[in-house]
Amino acid sequence: MTEAVIIGTGLHPFGRFPGKPAMDMGADAVRMALADAGVNWPQIQAGYVGSFEVANPDAIVGRLGLTGVPLRGVFNGCATAGTAVAMAARAIETGEHDLTIAIGMDKHPRGAFAADPSVAGIPSWYGQTGLFLTTHFFGMKINRYMHEHGISHETLARVAAKNFGNAAGNEKAWRRTPLTVGEILASPVLNYPLRQFMYCGPDEGAAAVVMCRADQAHKYTTSTPIRVRATALRSRRFGAFEVQSPSVPVGEPVPSPTVDASRAAYEQAGIGPEDVDIAQLQDTDAGSEIIHMAENGLCKDGEQERLIAEGATEIGGRLPVNTDGGLLGNGEPIGASGLRQIHEIVLQLRGTAGTRQVPGTPRVGYTHLYGAPGVSAVTILST
Amino acid sequence: MMKQKPVADGLFTWPPTTQPRLIGTECTACGLVSFPTESHCVRCGSPEAKERLLADSGTLWTFTTQGFRPPSPPYDGSDTAATFEPYSVGYIELPGEVLVEARLTEPDPEKLSIGQRMRLTLVPYTVDVDGTEVLTFAFTPADEPNEPNEPNEPGESDQPDEPEEQS
Numbered sequence: 247m248t249e250a251v252i253i254g255t256g257l258h259p260f261g262r263f264p265g266k267p268a269m270d271m272g273a274d275a276v277r278m279a280l281a282d283a284g285v286n287w288p289q290i291q292a293g294y295v296g297s298f299e300v301a302n303p304d305a306i307v308g309r310l311g312l313t314g315v316p317l318r319g320v321f322n323g324c325a326t327a328g329t330a331v332a333m334a335a336r337a338i339e340t341g342e343h344d345l346t347i348a349i350g351m352d353k354h355p356r357g358a359f360a361a362d363p364s365v366a367g368i369p370s371w372y373g374q375t376g377l378f379l380t381t382h383f384f385g386m387k388i389n390r391y392m393h394e395h396g397i398s399h400e401t402l403a404r405v406a407a408k409n410f411g412n413a414a415g416n417e418k419a420w421r422r423t424p425l426t427v428g429e430i431l432a433s434p435v436l437n438y439p440l441r442q443f444m445y446c447g448p449d450e451g452a453a454a455v456v457m458c459r460a461d462q463a464h465k466y467t468t469s470t471p472i473r474v475r476a477t478a479l480r481s482r483r484f485g486a487f488e489v490q491s492p493s494v495p496v497g498e499p500v501p502s503p504t505v506d507a508s509r510a511a512y513e514q515a516g517i518g519p520e521d522v523d524i525a526q527l528q529d530t531d532a533g534s535e536i537i538h539m540a541e542n543g544l545c546k547d548g549e550q551e552r553l554i555a556e557g558a559t560e561i562g563g564r565l566p567v568n569t570d571g572g573l574l575g576n577g578e579p580i581g582a583s584g585l586r587q588i589h590e591i592v593l594q595l596r597g598t599a600g601t602r603q604v605p606g607t608p609r610v611g612y613t614h615l616y617g618a619p620g621v622s623a624v625t626i627l628s629t
Numbered sequence: 630m631m632k633q634k635p636v637a638d639g640l641f642t643w644p645p646t647t648q649p650r651l652i653g654t655e656c657t658a659c660g661l662v663s664f665p666t667e668s669h670c671v672r673c674g675s676p677e678a679k680e681r682l683l684a685d686s687g688t689l690w691t692f693t694t695q696g697f698r699p700p701s702p703p704y705d706g707s708d709t710a711a712t713f714e715p716y717s718v719g720y721i722e723l724p725g726e727v728l729v730e731a732r733l734t735e736p737d738p739e740k741l742s743i744g745q746r747m748r749l750t751l752v753p754y755t756v757d758v759d760g761t762e763v764l765t766f767a768f769t770p771a772d773e774p775n776e777p778n779e780p781n782e783p784g785e786s787d788q789p790d791e792p793e794e795q796s
C-alpha cells in the first residue's frame with residue numbers, strides 16, 4: 247500500500263473573529279496549507295471538509311476555485327477532523343488519489359452548547375430537568391477517576407496551568423494569558439471537581455492539511471514530509487461510560503472508544519506508546535487530559551499524579567502534551583480542532599515550532615480526539 | 630393546594646404511592662435492564678422487552694455539581710439566572726440492574742461521597758404556566774446502612790422533597 251505524507255499545513259488563528267464567516271477562515275487555512283506544500287488549488291484531487299456550524303462545508307470551493315474536485319463533507323462530533331484526515335490519507339493509501347486535502351472550520355457562539363436532546367436520540371425530560379450537559383460527564387468521569395486512582399485537585403490545576411502557559415507562547419492561540427495553579431484553584435467550581443479555568447470553551451477557527459503519495463513529496467516541497475503512520479476511529483461499545491448517557495449497564499464495564507482507537511492505531515503504525523515523543527490529547531477539561539494519558543497507553547492509571555508533578559508533560563519534559571496550549575488554550579471550533587493538533591505535531595516534527603519547540607528531535611507524534619456520543623480518533627505521525 | 634404532574638409519563642410510578650419507583654425495561658431475550666424504557670435491546674438487539682420497576686435505592690457511583698443555569702431550552706426550570714440554585718447530579722448503581730443518572734437532592738459536594746447509599750425520591754423542579762408543579766426523580770442520601778430502618782411515614786417533616794399531594 248502507498249504511504250501518505252503530510253506536505254503542508256495551514257492554521258487560521260483560533261479565537262473570536264467578529265464579522266468573519268467560518269468559510270473565510272477555512273479558505274485562509276487552505277491557502278496557507280497550499281503555500282506550505284508548494285501546491286496550487288487546481289492540483290488537489292480530492293478533499294474532505296468538516297464543520298458543525300457550516301451547513302454545506304463543501305461549498306468552500308466557491309472561495310478556492312471551481313475545479314470540479316470531489317469535496318466530501320464529514321462530521322463525527324469532536325472527532326470530525328480526525329475523520330477528515332483519515333479519509334484524505336486513505337484515498338492516497340488505496341491509490342484512488344495522489345494529492346488530497348483535509349479541511350476543518352467552525353464558528354461557535356459564546357457559552358455552552360445548547361441543543362434539543364432529541365437530535366442525540368435522548369428523551370426530552372433529560373434536557374428539561376437539567377441533565378443534558380456534556381460538562382456533567384467530564385466532571386463525573388474525573389471525579390470517579392480521582393477517587394479510584396488518587397489524583398489530586400492540584401494536579402487538575404497543574405494541567406490547566408501548563409496548557410495556558412503553552413498557549414501564551416503560541417501566537418495563534420485564543421487564551422494567551424498564563425494562569426497560576428493558585429488562580430486556577432480559586433476560580434468558581436462549575437461541575438465539581440472542575441473549575442472555570444479547567445474547561446475549554448467553544449470558539450472559532452480553521453485548519454487544513456495537504457497530503458500526497460510519499461514517493462512524490464519531493465515534487466512539491468523541500469521540507470521534511472511527515473508520514474501518516476496510522477489513523478483510527480472507534481465508536482463506543484456496549485458497557486462503556488460515555489457522555490450523555492441517561493443510564494449505564496451495571497457490571498459490564500468496557501474501555502472507552504479512546505482505548506480501542508489507540509490500540510488499533512499503535513497496531514497499524516507498528517509502534518508502541520513507548521515510542522511516542524510528543525502528544526496532543528483531547529483536553530476538553532483538565533481531567534480529560536489526565537484520563538486520556540492513560541487511555542492512550544502513555545502511562546498507567548494513577549501515574550499521572552507523579553508524572554505531572556515532575557513536569558514530564560511540559561515542554562522539555564519526557565512526554566510533552568498539548569504543546570500549543572491544547573483545547574484549554576485554543577478553544578474548540580469542533581470541525582477544526584483535530585487539524586490544529588496535527589498542525590502542531592507537524593511543526594514539532596519538522597523542528598519549526600519556534601519558542602515552544604520541544605528539545606531534542608521528536609520523531610513520533612500522536613494526536614487524539616474524543617467526543618459525543620462516544621467516538622474517538624487517533625492519528626500517529628512520524629518523520 | 631398545588632397541583633402536581635410528572636415531567637414525563639412512564640418515567641416513574643405515578644401517581645406516587647408510599648415510595649416512587651423508576652420504570653425500566655428488561656429484555657426478555659438476554660435479561661438486560663434498561664432505563665428509561667427501551668423499545669429494543671442495545672446488547673442483543675431483541676425488540677421483546679417487559680416493563681420492570683427498578684430498585685428504589687442504591688449506591689452513588691459518581692457525581693458532579695451544576696453551578697450555573699443550564700442553557701434554556703432544553704432546560705425548562707422556572708428559575709432565572711439570578712434565582713438559580715445549584716444542584717448535583719450523579720450515577721446511582723442499582724445493584725444487579727443498571728446505573729441511573731439523576732439529580733441529587735444534596736447540592737454540596739463535600740456532603741456527597743462515592744459509595745454512599747442513596748434513595749429515590751421525587752422533586753418539583755419547575756412550575757408550569759398554569760401553576761402546576763412539575764416533578765422529576767432524584768436521589769437523596771439514605772440512612773447509614775447499619776442503622777435500623779426508620780418508619781417511612783408519609784408527610785414526615787424531614788422529607789421535604791416528597792410530594793405532598795397528588796394531582
Ligand SMILES: [Zn+2]
Binds near residue numbers: 657659661
Ligand atoms: Zn437483550
